[in-house]
Amino acid sequence: MPTSRERPPDHACAAFGVTAGDAEPIPGTTAWRCGPVVLKPVAEKPKAAWAARTLEAADVPELRVARPVRSTDGRLIVGGWAANRFITGRAEHRYDDTMLAAVKLARATEGVPKPAFLDDRDDVDAIADRIAWGELETPIDEHKGGRWFEVLAGARRPVSSPDQVVHGDLFGAVLFDGDAAPGIVDFSPYYRPAEWSAAVVAVDALAWGGAGIELLHRWSHLPEWPQMLLRAMLFRLAAHALSPQATRAALDGLRAAAREVSELV
Secondary structure, eight states: OOOTTOOOOHHHHHHTTOOGGGOEEOTTSSOEEETTEEEEEOSOHHHHHHHHHHHHHOOOTTSEEOOBOOOTTSOSEETTEEEEEOOOOBOOSOHHHHHHHHHHHHHHTTTOOOOGGGGGOOSHHHHHHHHHTTSSOOOOOGGGTHHHHHHHHTTOOOOOSOEEEEESOOTTTEEBOTTSOOEEOOOOEEEEEHHHHHHHHHHHHHHHSOOOHHHHHHTTTSTTHHHHHHHHHHHHHHHHHHOTTOOHHHHHHHHHHHHHHHTTO
């Protein structure tokens, strides 16, 4: 797998129809822009190939989707690199618009089959997701969010909303460019109810984006909203507790978000 600082090699660029000498790093990412094309190193080949095929087929008129670029011989991944069309914009604190994008994207992926690789994932977020939904019992360090996890977990109730493919990490990942439609450049798949995707955005916005509880109230019309928020909050608390990169500042944000979520469940 290419390293995060490695430039895309000549042969990969040529395969996607661009010139390596034109590659410019995109700040804050491992991706490189070559004119109208963005190349990025592939960490997980099955996930990257699935995401490319899903975004290639997605029909969401109200979103700008960064369609994958296939190589000259039709491949989606060449030498550990994938490519997609460049779309303009940057991440902004437009959380209602981001949540609406989550809802619209979930509608578009409602019939997409569950990716086979999801059941085999054993990364921090995958484990945290299972813990949040009560599918896995793992102790959560009380000094890393476990105390709030224990308090909130008791409020879990069965949900009737069906599971489907959703994007589980849209906070800070949607691109905005003035009045243009929100831009989607990647897909982090989970198999949960559609509204859970928006709930994760809401929890992230409370924890780290400066949003207030009014954001949660504005979206209370979504089905089983309190339970979706609860699962999203437990997901983030568990992920923080399991992550070696967890910070005190991040935990402070999660505690603040947990207090707000506890008012609604």
